[in-house]
Amino acid sequence: MGLENLKTILKNNERSFEIKSPIIGASGTYGYDCEFSDFINLDCFGAISTKGITLEKRLGNEGERIFEVQGGMINRIGLENVGIEAFIKEKLPILKSKNIDFILNIAGSTIEDYEKLAKIADESKIKAIEVNVSCPNVKSGCLEFGLNPDSLEQLTKTIRNNYKGFLIVKLSPNTSDIKLLAKAAESGGADCISAINTLRGLGIKVEFDGTKFSKKSVKGGLSGSCIKPCALYMIEEIRSATNLPIIAMGGISKLSDLFEFMSVGADAFQIGTANFIKPSICTDLAIELSNFIEKNGFKNFEELKNKIKEIK
């Protein structure tokens, strides 16, 4: 069963990225090759953004990596991944065999890392990449690019010069003015903005055993429904700064969330933390959205989106 009315084309000038549905599995929550396929119906599936891939394989952070909070969670995975070479050799064929559209999420510590990753993506004819310039969980590197407009513009330009496909830049919310970052990405040659990455957070649990106190803490990126108001604010800000397509994320788990994000300018969506609660959420939401469009007499997702954007 396909969902014809959900076809989505993200477009900037001559470059575009076409997906079956505007609902995308967010990076870090869908593995490399859609390991969720035991749990979902792939026919209704938009695309996945792969786990963040670096040049070399990484083992990620030591110690506890997950901390649950009210309405969300904090993670400090630290970009554990197989590295680009193993991705191209082992994971890419699986994605192709499953016929899943995907966005390659890339991360690096230096501008040269990103340049090499962009070249490899280009040579491998990968249709879309999402540049992680905003991972809060690694000590050096990507967050620094992500928070300074000048270095972000320079980084985006370097990637643009080495990659001909659809270039998405994923922005950090850990900034005083996200509009400047959106403009910098656009000036550097980005085709699309995705936002928001996780917010910096600190989870603490103090326990008392009757005689002494102990403390557990995890510092990392906060995600889940608790960050939605922040994400909505940021998407509205980004929309006021650029006309590029926006892939919105941050606490999305239901149909009304999609409407809210469309109303501030989103063109597509990523689902992250909600996948951990309900592995079929991306396809469930796609079916629900498709049924809503059909039942209420809209032609397709594009028309629905424009109607919602027009609301004053």
Added chain:
Amino acid sequence: MDKIKSDFKGEIINTETIAKDVCKIDILSPLKTAIAGQFISVLCPNTTLRRPFSIANFENQTITILFKLKGEGTSYLKKLKKGDNIDFLAPLGNGFTIENKKSLLVGAGIGIAPMLFLKNTLDKKNIKNYLITGFKSEEEIIKGSDKTIVGGSVLDYLDEIIKSENIEIIYSCGPTPVLKGISNISKKYDIPSQIAMEKVMACSIGVCRGCVIKLSKNNETINASVCKDGPVFKGSEVIWD
């Protein structure tokens, strides 16, 4: 197509308090297969993340889980009554690989849950086994073992049992210090061990890399996720912090 792994809806057919702050629930569902060491991941409406529970038995399409009241997830489970529905992913992870060897089963605290399932499985296969479990106090004892220790550590009793019962393999589940101890004892006697690990999980199906531990395989250090690569690992391969 029927998928073996899935998001199941089950019906609670029995609930029971079996020790201090420890409950047992039986769930009837379409789940077709499960082995000792595997777990289910329960959707708890009052928490952000699902909660993993070792399967304590699986017979006649009925999954049994045991849980100790600890936080919001288990307080939700405690309130469930006969006839209520429950949403869970199953069967998750890799269970114990059963060998036809005289087996020592070691459970510490609520770690007895998969050991009871394993004992049941070994008994059905007529594999000689001995289950020892340890609890902090009398009132916390969960029944079903060949030997139960109250206070102290189960590890202190293993030398004697290994010798007197001619043990050829050890299986265990419990807190990290116990599992580390099992790993050391199995090295000392040069017998294999399989241990079921526990770690805070987010996705419970291997994608988020939130629950990784380090293993040593062919002299290389690798990450393994407790939820998908485990929860059962060879004791000799785990690198302890």
